[in-house]
Amino acid sequence: MLSVKNEYNRVDIERLLEEHTERLGLTRDELEREVRQGLTLHELLCTLTSDAIRTVRERESAELRRRQREGMTRAQEQGVTLGRPSKRSDRRFEKIRVLYEKKEISAEEASKRLHVSISTFYRWLRQSRRADAANAQQED
Numbered sequence: 001m002l003s004v005k006n007e008y009n010r011v012d013i014e015r016l017l018e019e020h021t022e023r024l025g026l027t028r029d030e031l032e033r034e035v036r037q038g039l040t041l042h043e044l045l046c047t048l049t050s051d052a053i054r055t056v057r058e059r060e061s062a063e064l065r066r067r068q069r070e071g072m073t074r075a076q077e078q079g080v081t082l083g084r085p086s087k088r089s090d091r092r093f094e095k096i097r098v099l100y101e102k103k104e105i106s107a108e109e110a111s112k113r114l115h116v117s118i119s120t121f122y123r124w125l126r127q128s129r130r131a132d133a134a135n136a137q138q139e140d
Helices: 010-024 043-077 090-101 107-114 118-139
Strands: 034-036
Touching: 010 043, 034 043, 043 090, 090 118, 107 118
Parallel strands: none
Antiparallel strands: none
């Protein structure tokens, strides 16, 4: 598979094409010959080369994303947790949740004690309640 590791801009492509065409013995006049109205051989070669490089980059990028996705899927199947670790300590959260649900502390106070934003506290609360509901259904 062709690999494009470097970034090429239009000037780089033109320079590379000039080097190759000189090796082939093509003159500047031959490159400036029109192949169609308003389109020179030089312009056609530059455009085709740019398109080829862009296509190879896109394919490499898609292949990299596919391999990353497969690797992450394999890791998750093996029980590896991906992403940033949660700040949540279940034991600490549950103690504060009990105080919150008994209305001994507010959500704001609970979030301060857990050192998280109030929205994070509410999200953890929802997750915890869903988990409780799911466990209750499994027991039935």
